[in-house]
Amino acid sequence: MARALVTGGQGFIGGHLCRALVERGDSVIALDLPLAQGNALELHGIRGEVELIEGDVAERGTVDQAVRGADSVFHLAAQTLVGPAAEDPTGTFRSNVQGTWTLLEACREAGVSRVVVAASDKAYGPSDRLPYREDHELQPAATYEGSKAATDVISRSYWPSWGLPVAVTRLANVYGGGDLNFSRLIPELITACLEDRVPGIRSDGSPRRDFLHVSDAVAAYLAIDDMLPEGAGEAFNAGTGTPRSVNEVIEAIKAATRSDCRPALLSEGSLQGEIDSQFVDASKLREATGWSPQVDFEDGLAEAVSWYREHPGIRPAG
Numbered sequence: 004m005a006r007a008l009v010t011g012g013q014g015f016i017g018g019h020l021c022r023a024l025v026e027r028g029d030s031v032i033a034l035d036l037p038l039a040q041g042n043a044l045e046l047h048g049i050r051g052e053v054e055l056i057e058g059d060v061a062e063r064g065t066v067d068q069a070v071r072g073a074d075s076v077f078h079l080a081a082q083t084l085v086g087p088a089a090e091d092p093t094g095t096f097r098s099n100v101q102g103t104w105t106l107l108e109a110c111r112e113a114g115v116s117r118v119v120v121a122a123s124d125k126a127y128g129p130s131d132r133l134p135y136r137e138d139h140e141l142q143p144a145a146t147y148e149g150s151k152a153a154t155d156v157i158s159r160s161y162w163p164s165w166g167l168p169v170a171v172t173r174l175a176n177v178y179g180g181g182d183l184n185f186s187r188l189i190p191e192l193i194t195a196c197l198e199d200r201v202p203g204i205r206s207d208g209s210p211r212r213d214f215l216h217v218s219d220a221v222a223a224y225l226a227i228d229d230m231l232p233e234g235a236g237e238a239f240n241a242g243t244g245t246p247r248s249v250n251e252v253i254e255a256i257k258a259a260t261r262s263d264c265r266p267a268l269l270s271e272g273s274l275q276g277e278i279d280s281q282f283v284d285a286s287k288l289r290e291a292t293g294w295s296p297q298v299d300f301e302d303g304l305a306e307a308v309s310w311y312r313e314h315p316g317i318r319p320a321g
């Protein structure tokens with residue numbers, strides 16, 4: 004039986020990925036902080052089927068234990084929020100950058116055959132040249148973006164330097180049921196609309212993003228894992244290629260929840276430290292693996308709305 008490690012396995016994408024790996028028949032280990040914000044393994048009903056190691060991905064002893072015997076490693080653990088990154092650069096760089104090299108060093112010494120690392124389209128930084136292609140320079144302009152650019156560059160260097168078969172994902176904005184990060188647009192909007200609460204939107208509604216359903220994100224991880232060592236040392240975008248403004252997302256969620264909630268638009272343009280417009284060209288991944296997004300936005304939102312409806316106890320704190 005193949006053995007797969009998912010760092011950040013109690014998080015949003017990591018939980019969905021653990022479930023897919025269990026369904027694939029792998030023996031799955033999740034590494035996450037003891038006080039992880041999420042409890043994705045329980046939410047997915049797979050807590051009994053996944054070995055959970057509670058610890059910090061920047062701690063070498065913990066990571067050595069987690070990596071032992073792994074055939075595939077998916078590195079998703081990170082401080083993932085833009086606001087907290089700006090408030091705590093040191094903690095963010097420790098988790099996201101030190102955590103990455105600690106994990107890669109452990110993989111190198113253990114001789115892991117496939118490593119897929121989560122960077123982000125945020126690593127590209129603000130740009131007028133859209134959609135981003137993988138040969139677009141990384142020009143991070145804020146802390147979270149910088150941490151993901153460092154993750155990306157450090158990870159890719161392990162193939163030419165050490166022959167570690169590692170590839171990097173640059174995913175667009177991922178959404179779907181099970182995201183407990185309520186400072187993100189879609190979880191906040193859906194839960195507010197379901198509860199007749201006024202959602203707070205940190206912009207004037209104009210910023211545009213490329214929204215990828217979590218099942219398509221998981222499929223991208225699995226496709227890259229299958230492809231390795233082909234594609235080692237490379238980065239792959241994954242997204243729909245279709246940008247949507249925050250205002251369009253608001254209208255779509257009002258329709259999906261059959262609500263007339265009226266968000267409070269809290270700033271002019273984008274919030275400082277956030278990018279105005281982002282979307283990716285995913286043709287490199289499509290050509291290399293045959294991957295393409297399968298879930299259109301309306302269907303993906305309907306899935307997410309159902310999930311939050313079915314989990315009324317899961318709502319933003321306060």
Ligand SMILES: NC(=O)c1ccc[n+]([C@@H]2O[C@H](COP(=O)([O-])OP(=O)(O)OC[C@H]3O[C@@H](n4cnc5c(N)ncnc54)[C@H](O)[C@@H]3O)[C@@H](O)[C@H]2O)c1
Nearest residue numbers: 011013014015016036039059060080081098121123176177
């Ligand atoms: N959600 C998105 O839109 C998106 C888009 C592009 C890239 N990504 C990347 O995908 C990955 C997963 O994102 P997500 O949306 O599931 O985020 P998430 O915040 O839900 O999950 C991240 C997990 O990492 C864990 N973690 C944080 N610091 C850690 C540490 N030091 N040691 C061990 N575990 C730690 C957290 O407890 C959490 O469970 C991240 O690397 C993120 O940067 C996410």
